Amino acid sequence: MTAENQRHVPVLFQEAIDFLNVRAGGTYCDCTLGMAGHAAGIARRLGAEGHLIAFDRDPEALELARVRLEQVSGELGSQAPRVTLINEAFSTISSYVKPASVDGLLADFGVSSLQFDEARRGFSFQASGFLDMRMDTRQGQTAAQVVNEANERELADLIYEYGEERRSRRIARAIVRGRPITTTDQLARLVSQAVPAMKQERIHPATRTFQALRIFVNRELDEIKALLEAAPRLLKPSARLVVISFHSLEDRIAKDSLREGAQKGTWEILTRKPVTAGEEEMARNPRSRSAKLRAAEKQ
Numbered sequence: 001m002t003a004e005n006q007r008h009v010p011v012l013f014q015e016a017i018d019f020l021n022v023r024a025g026g027t028y029c030d031c032t033l034g035m036a037g038h039a040a041g042i043a044r045r046l047g048a049e050g051h052l053i054a055f056d057r058d059p060e061a062l063e064l065a066r067v068r069l070e071q072v073s074g075e076l077g078s079q080a081p082r083v084t085l086i087n088e089a090f091s092t093i094s095s096y097v098k099p100a101s102v103d104g105l106l107a108d109f110g111v112s113s114l115q116f117d118e119a120r121r122g123f124s125f126q127a128s129g130f131l132d133m134r135m136d137t138r139q140g141q142t143a144a145q146v147v148n149e150a151n152e153r154e155l156a157d158l159i160y161e162y163g164e165e166r167r168s169r170r171i172a173r174a175i176v177r178g179r180p181i182t183t184t185d186q187l188a189r190l191v192s193q194a195v196p197a198m199k200q201e202r203i204h205p206a207t208r209t210f211q212a213l214r215i216f217v218n219r220e221l222d223e224i225k226a227l228l229e230a231a232p233r234l235l236k237p238s239a240r241l242v243v244i245s246f247h248s249l250e251d252r253i254a255k256d257s258l259r260e261g262a263q264k265g266t267w268e269i270l271t272r273k274p275v276t277a278g279e280e281e282m283a284r285n286p287r288s289r290s291a292k293l294r295a296a297e298k299q
């Protein structure tokens, strides 16, 4: 495996494929195509009668994934499944997928390493780039617009809510005083000066502020809620739902939604506790350290 490929290794790959229970001839939906790591694994198991439907709202990611999946189809030849790619947010899934038509649905939330590592996308404070943070670069407010246009109170509230950042008021004040802000490193510097790293903290002082802005710009939590609400209608009986979260706000929504569904008899929960990466995967792929996988079967 080349170093380039290694950066895009899918998280909890085997576990996701196993819980999805991918069977030849089925219809499976990958709601977060990314670099098509999981999707390629699904496609290889589907056979010529199978159908892979995949969503990504990032046009760049979708085009790269299309090339990757064409390579996989080329390798599979007559055994390649039908592939449908949709360049939309997964909250729109009910407009594209018929009720009770899917055998398995996967969602691997958050940004991909491709998005994170590309400075011009503005997701990372480790490289200097325009403060964009939109997954769908065709529409919506950039993070730069948010930090420059929201008032101090709004900024403090969103950094507190989506970043779980206790020092949000001080950060919001520094942002308002430091405007205009256009780049990732400018924002990271402002935040670090406003709330210097505490001794016991292992993360960069701007980590939570960046997480908050990313979630807000992409309405990530609303997207997850909409998907989890739609999923039971789209799945066939005994079909599987697999979701992978990377922080507590995402995981809480998944946990509560599945628990509520189980109480109503919609889901049988297959993961009493969330599945996490083993030590070997964590050593190989640092992103897997915070991953939590939950799976359920439609009743």
Ligand SMILES: C[S@@+](CC[C@H](N)C(=O)[O-])C[C@H]1O[C@@H](n2cnc3c(N)ncnc32)[C@H](O)[C@@H]1O
Pocket: 008, 009, 010, 011, 031, 032, 033, 034, 035, 036, 037, 038, 039, 055, 056, 057, 058, 061, 088, 089, 090, 091, 108, 109, 110, 111, 112, 113, 135, 223, 224
């Ligand atoms: C963590 S990556 C997925 C990686 C993928 N499983 C793989 O193996 O390469 C998440 C991807 O989902 C996309 N995404 C995130 N939220 C989305 C949403 N609400 N609708 C559609 N795509 C979304 C992002 O643009 C990103 O490319």
